[in-house]
Amino acid sequence: MTSPSPRQTLFPPGARIKLVNGRFADVAAGQFYPTSTSLVIQDGKIAAMPGMHGEPDDTPAEFVINLQGKSVIPGLFNTHAHIQIISGMMDKGELRQRQIAKNLSDCLERGITHVRDTLCWDLAQNREIKDKISRGDLAGPRLHQAIHVSPVGGTYAPKRTFMKRTLFSFLGLPLVPYSSPGSGAVVFRKGASPQEVRDAVDRAIFERGAEMIKFCDQPEHFMSYKPGAVVMTWPPLEAAADQARKRGIPTTIHNVTAEGFRQSLRAGVDSLAHLPIDQELTGEDLALFAASHTSIEPTLTVGFYYCWSMIGNPWRDHPEIQRLDGFRDSVYEKVLEESWLPEVRPGYRAQRDGLHQGSMKIYGLIDLSGPFQYFASIQPVGGKNFERIYAAGGRERCACGNDATVSACSQAAIHLEMELFDFSLNRDGNHVFSGADALRTASIQSARALGLDKLYGSIEAGKVADLAVMDGDPFEDFHCVGSPVAALFMDGRLVVDHCGL
Structure with a gap:
């Protein structure tokens, strides 16, 4: 360490x-x-x-x-990560804290000096870590906190029912009341006026200390991935992005739909996280991106974690899934050994084995295979969209984020994200992603996505x-x-x- x-x-x-x-x-x-x-x-x-x-x-x-x-x-960047959300890890005590400490220390060992946390429901957890780093009690990079602004009932701002609170607590993720200054999510009512939305953005900035404002366009619920989540529609998105811009705070959006891609570009959102996976982008969509200033964090590591040729996956036999299976088999154990403490690795191996059988249950009770089925199209659909976005100006505007530790690796594993850039782009006789591209992606382009390029x-x-x-x-x-x-x-x-x- x-x-x-x-x-x-x-x-x-x-x-x-x-x-x-x-x-x-x-x-x-x-x-x-x-x-x-x-x-x-x-x-x-x-x-x-x-x-x-x-x-x-x-x-x-x-x-x-x-x-x-x-x-x-x-110094390098991880622009899209999570400190507290550790997929597949139920421990809420000493083991969890040791794993977090390892993740942050490993960032320095790999030259990463900036990590942006894009969602933390209990800000006290990350504030304590930042304080420890500033005091020298914990080795780690600079942490930048995004605050989620959402209509209540959105994917990452679920209604605080008893079942939701119980499940989140079970996963070590306290669902703090949204009205509390300690909550990483600021909500507004469905059908809110533009001024109410602007007020929510201001609360995120002045009350919660947002260094970035995050939105979401996903119409499915977190955890279950069943339809029905309240989405950030055009009027509130336009108002929220404009208010953040007036305050000098950059914005990002969890973007998995083509319509969300279009609306985010029109609203002037500063960076897109993930890729549209519901349909292929049109030529007009790509022209809209090319004419914008918006950065994109493709987070290809999400596909590495979620796309499997598992039973129940409608894309199971797609050649892109098969190709990814081959790549993943060649590096999966190495990723586990680099990212996780020895006590944690068996859980990820069990996940892998369960996925091959078409399900993943915690203690045989809670089925978490939903996201793996939902995100199954990342590689065949999202991958194609990424290639086209990259050719339409994304080469100069890609940032480096890996969605750790939702994906099966730590914040330090940006080298895997770069390997996946190579895997996705340098194929069929093409070589469009070089070492110079990797360095720019993980440094100046990522700094620009976070609004930090004047200093870093x-x-x-x-x-x-x-x-x-x-x-x-x-x-x-x-x-x-x-x-x-x-x-x-x-x-x-x-x-x-x-x-x-």
């Missing part, structure tokens, strides 16, 4: 730290800066990059660190000194992106050091 590096304490406030003999990545250009470039850190930011234009480097510094010729990339996401003077040091060339090999790092600077502090810097 990551522990603070002793070098953290060696840099007094205001000291200038010069990094030399490194290959610094210019993510926008898709290449390294000239080898003569060094980098000066002061007060947590990149103060200068002398030698970038071949000029002599005589910049004074109190400390000089030799990077041993290694590659240096900006690239190596430039004036930006925060989040720097991942690694062996290998990320421009040549996309597998480098999200792989274990040799060292990591965060806010200019050396927080991981496996190479004796």
